[in-house]
Amino acid sequence: xxxxxxxxxxxxxxxxxxxxxxxxxxxxxxxxxxxxxxxxxxxxxxxxxxxxxxxxxxxxxxxxxxxxxxxxxxxxxxxxxxxxxxxxxxxxxxxxx
Amino acid sequence: xxxxxxxxxxxxxxxxxxxxxxxxxxxxxxxxxxxxxxxxxxxxxxxxxxxxxxxxxxxxxxxxxxxxxxxxxxxxxxxxxxxxxxxxxxxxxxxxxxxxxxxxxxxxxxxxxxxxxxxxxxxxxxxxxxxxxxxxxxxxxxxxxxxxxxxxxxxxxxxxxxxxxxx
Numbered sequence: 001x002x003x004x005x006x007x008x009x010x011x012x013x014x015x016x017x018x019x020x021x022x023x024x025x026x027x028x029x030x031x032x033x034x035x036x037x038x039x040x041x042x043x044x045x046x047x048x049x050x051x052x053x054x055x056x057x058x059x060x061x062x063x064x065x066x067x068x069x070x071x072x073x074x075x076x077x078x079x080x081x082x083x084x085x086x087x088x089x090x091x092x093x094x095x096x097x
Numbered sequence: 098x099x100x101x102x103x104x105x106x107x108x109x110x111x112x113x114x115x116x117x118x119x120x121x122x123x124x125x126x127x128x129x130x131x132x133x134x135x136x137x138x139x140x141x142x143x144x145x146x147x148x149x150x151x152x153x154x155x156x157x158x159x160x161x162x163x164x165x166x167x168x169x170x171x172x173x174x175x176x177x178x179x180x181x182x183x184x185x186x187x188x189x190x191x192x193x194x195x196x197x198x199x200x201x202x203x204x205x206x207x208x209x210x211x212x213x214x215x216x217x218x219x220x221x222x223x224x225x226x227x228x229x230x231x232x233x234x235x236x237x238x239x240x241x242x243x244x245x246x247x248x249x250x251x252x253x254x255x256x257x258x259x260x261x262x263x264x
Binding site for chain 2: 002003004005006007009010011012013014015016017018020021022023024026027029030031033034037040041044045048049050051052053054056057059060061063064065066067068069070071072074075076077078079081087
């Protein structure tokens with residue numbers, strides 16, 4: 001189980017790195033999906049090790065939330081692009097000043 | 098089994114790195130699909146075939162098609178100028194390394210609990226993967242299931258509102 005958790009940790013950190021490092025909104029969104037998936041892998045590994053089923057059920061709910069989040073986030077990205085003509089995250093600065 | 102695990106781990110980590118380092122969002126999206134397939138392989142190794150199939154259908158199928166469609170809508174040739182500055186890179190790497198160190202410390206250094214549940218993978222294989230998940234989803238977790246349906250409904254309305262011409 002430890003191996004699986006380490007792999008999940010590595011993927012989660014790569015996702016976090018992508019969120020912090022990139023400015024392209026679509027790539028940030030995809031890094032978020034990576035982090036979701038790393039968490040899912042952790043859930044399945046632990047619930048396999050402890051002979052439970054709740055982790056696997058939770059993964060299904062995480063997938064539901066990820067699908068809803070994908071629809072809304074991509075809607076926001078399209079609206080942002082229509083407003084600004086770019087998907088650079090630094091251009092989202094209306095609340096600054 | 099071990100060899101398969103390392104094979105999938107290599108593919109997953111390599112493609113995850115590629116996702117965040119590629120310049121073109123479309124290339125990133127395709128590498129992300131590869132990463133999802135590797136994760137589906139992990140789920141099969143962990144005796145959860147149902148979740149592996151859901152992973153491929155929902156993530157690699159539905160969500161990634163949506164992402165690729167949006168990339169197509171946004172006229173990709175203009176996006177190449179989006180770059181990272183140096184400070185952001187350094188801060189990102191430091192935070193990611195610290196996060197990873199914490200995860201490794203808690204994973205390797207923590208005590209391993211004894212198995213507490215009764216649902217072993219042998220039992221799951223005997224009854225059937227989908228049957229076990231369905232049974233729990235519609236008995237113990239019915240309320241969460243209903244709330245998930247409401248969440249999806251709200252997401253439909255939200256996506257429609259954001260995609261409208263006037264915000």
